[in-house]
Amino acid sequence: MLEAIFAPRSVAVVGASPNPARLGHQVLKNVITNGYQGAVYAIHPTATSILDTPTYASVLDVPESLDLAVLVIPVEQVLDVVEQCGQKGVQGLVVITAGFKEVGREGKQREQQLLARVQHYGMRMVGPNCLGIIDTLSKLNASFAGLMPNAGEMAFMSQSGALCTAILDWSKGGGLGFSRFVSLGNKADVDEVTLLEAWGDDPYSKVILAYLEGINDGTRFMQVARHTTRKTPVIAIKSGTTSAGTRAASSHTGSLTGSESAYEAAFRQSGILRAESMQELFDLAMAFAYQPPLQGNKIAIVTNAGGPGIIATDAIERTGILQMADLTQDTIRSLQAGLPATANCFNPIDIIGDARSDRYRIALQAALADPNVDAVLVLFTPQAASDTDVTAQLIAELAEASPKPVLTSFMGAVSLTNARRILNDNRIPNYHFPERAVQALAGMARHTHWRNQPEPEYAAFAVDRERVQQLFAQVREAGRVELGELEAREVMLAYGLRLPQSELARSPEEAVTLANRIGYPIVMKISSPDILHKSDVGGVKVGLKDAGEVRDMYELIEYRARKYSPNARIWGVLIQEQARKGRELLVGVNRDPQFGALVAVGMGGIYVEVLKDVAFNLAPISRQEAAAQIRSIRTYPLLRGVRGEPPADVAYIEEVLLRVSQLVQDFPEIVEMDINPLVVYNKGEGAMVLDARIILAS
């Protein structure tokens, strides 16, 4: 669908200049000197020929048809030129020119006008304010980058133009190759979603890489990414996620960034692999680009040194997804037969420091043939006896013949230059240290795990949606954003959650009447919209046993609240049925500006702020996601029960998550919600919401 941009039959460089110091000159030079086979035209108001390229005053003067126009012109001329391109029938635009959204209001309006014109003519546009695009298949370099990258199978998009040039430069040195390379710029038309959609079906791109600072449409991004990642691995690096990073990003872009937890959930729920560093991004990309897909998670290690073998084993265990393969009896026997007695024939297979390529052959062949092994990591340290280059060549041959991935870590530098080149030329991903190779294998395993997951299933409960609509209307009518406790209770009930009985008393006598009706023991809680931490002001009391205690406690609670928060509005004291003890969880919702409702679950109680043991998912949450979510908190074993404790009702916690997900999907005006605590009982006994807060968008 983006043929006109990546594989055009003809290209016009508008703003091509005879002056080598100008950007327009550089762009034209890039288009004509990198092997592009289509027709190229330069557009310049007066020149007749630039760099021996046919030159016209306007795209309208070009006698042949035009697929792509690259614009490197002053910003004031862009709209007119795009209009001419539309009339000419140009289908693709790459607008390098800056001076749009990034410069403020006027630029933003200009960008809207630009987009309107592009859409009017049904064109597609990369940019504005970008470095350009490169396609190594059509050998088109429509950018002002100084270099043409090697051909390869990685498709790369970046929101930072400067980062693009740095990566091109670096990849040339490391021998990495790209299929397509796009600087997204302001993403007015073609954005990360467009490219994810287009590249998912691209037979020439085995892996998609993205550097993102923000995402235009979080929901659409996830929809498309879910689909694409089932076919092609996508690795993304997202900057500006730490607190300091967010501040830097806000100052840099002047826009609000989504939260770290939301990005984490969005990437995980749509199967995108998250790289924490540029190094990890390319470590992982290389494995996907060079090797066949990993089918499982069992890894065998072949090494000529004990230490690195142990380091790699530790790294594999630490990933949480990879496992050391248990070699079969046949494999162990064949290793014992072929290797010296001092060798270790269990995994990691240590072929000893004096090993030459013949021992690598025996070990690697046996490991690849073992049905319990899904991938092999070959470690090599240069020793006196080593035949380094021959070993590299051998590994390449054996790997080529196997459907299983083989990654290497040739550790060292000066003596390995040639071996590294051999490995890279033969598409064996090689890493300076074993941990990085393990990271790459872990990424492959995560991708495989994702692809093998069944299609998500979503629940739909019977709920009383109208009641919640009424309640919210009532809150808006009163000019409030926060629901009162009683209103929040009703919302919970309408969505099928269970709560203890609770009513508001406004005098000691009323408290006693209500307590008598509900039945003892009773819980009492101050009711005030201004007191958030009720127990901190002595506003909560449990276990009240009779009318006398309730009457006295009413007075005490109200007195304390007035004393500690003299300006707080006091509505009275809630009289509640005392719920049975159970395990306390919290369920929270925070609506992220980019990705929507982020639902959290974790251990509740007073240590929640310290433990921060919370797992997130973006709504809508599927049944599988809810199950994984509750199981991913660190304290999950407590829910399974320790030391003879019966297990908690985990299935019901999942149901609560699904009901909350349905609620926040039904009502996008819910921006914050807290169920804390959710008291969970033993398996089969459900759970109860003891306190709920809901805040609406105003």
Next chain:
Amino acid sequence: MPTLYIASTETFVGKSAVCMGLLHRMQQDGHTVGYMKPLSVQAQAGEEQDTALIKQTFHLPAAIADMAPVLMTPSMIEGILHGNRISYVEQVQQAFATVASGTDIMIVEGSNSWAEGALIGLSAPRVIEMLNATSLLVSRYRGLHTVDIILSVKRYLPDQFAGVLLNQVEPPHVDYVRREIVPFLEREGIPVLGVLPQDRLLSSVSVADLAEHLNAQFIGDKAWYSKPVESLMIGAMNSEAGLSFFRRRPRKAVITGGDRVDLQLVALETDTSVLVLSGNMGPMIKVIERAEDRQIPILVVAEDTLTTVEKAEQLFGKVRFHQPAKFDRFIGMMNAGFDFMRLYSILEITPHP
């Protein structure tokens, strides 16, 4: 001619507002109403602000100097300490005669507390007696103890006690007050003429108030000066926590450092009436543009965040009643929650056709 003295036991219970509500309705009902505030406590000499506003709003013919004849300033008190004896009682009586002539009802706005003005013979009981007025107590409902205060006030008063207006009742208490408090007071012989709920708009300050009080530089459209600010929030957390925090309150002022671009943007995404930037650092252009899109004014102040918060807090709860939006809102509330007919019958007047 009936004279109604509006009494209170504390400041900022909404006395001036109640006076305006009464003036408005009584004028509508065809009465010629006069207004007077015998004693005004001021920091310095000068025109009494509330009186000026009332004169202008209700087109009252009397001179401000007569409507607010006595300004109790620190230098006046000092004069008394030094033996300066002027009869303020006489001054008030003369002024009252002037203002009242030609009216058929007089509304007299009382002092801030029961005893205020005792030094110069103008405490509430003295003025009520002097003007032969009927008193209406405006009381802020602060829970059950309010009942005690109302009863004690009644004991001090001569017979001419019209009753009480319970003002600023928290909405969840309204039905309890009606069910339990009102019948009790009525049994005690205290007519309850109205129960008015607490209203967020009425207790708000305007952006203009805040800008003036903070001596701030204003960025934005002057039309946004009148936006109501209902509460203050301080921005000093990370931006992720900021979003949850700022969502909790509508129509607020967010006070944050001029360098906290992330929090400024977060605050602009939520219901914010004004962004106050401390440390004398103006906003970056993209923040200004976002604020314009959202129609949110920005104030830039020289002080640090904490000093700014302390200054701004002084403004809340002490706001004078002088915005058209507030006036309309309160008139509506009075009409809905105050029993004018009962007041008229206590004062023995009837609405003119």
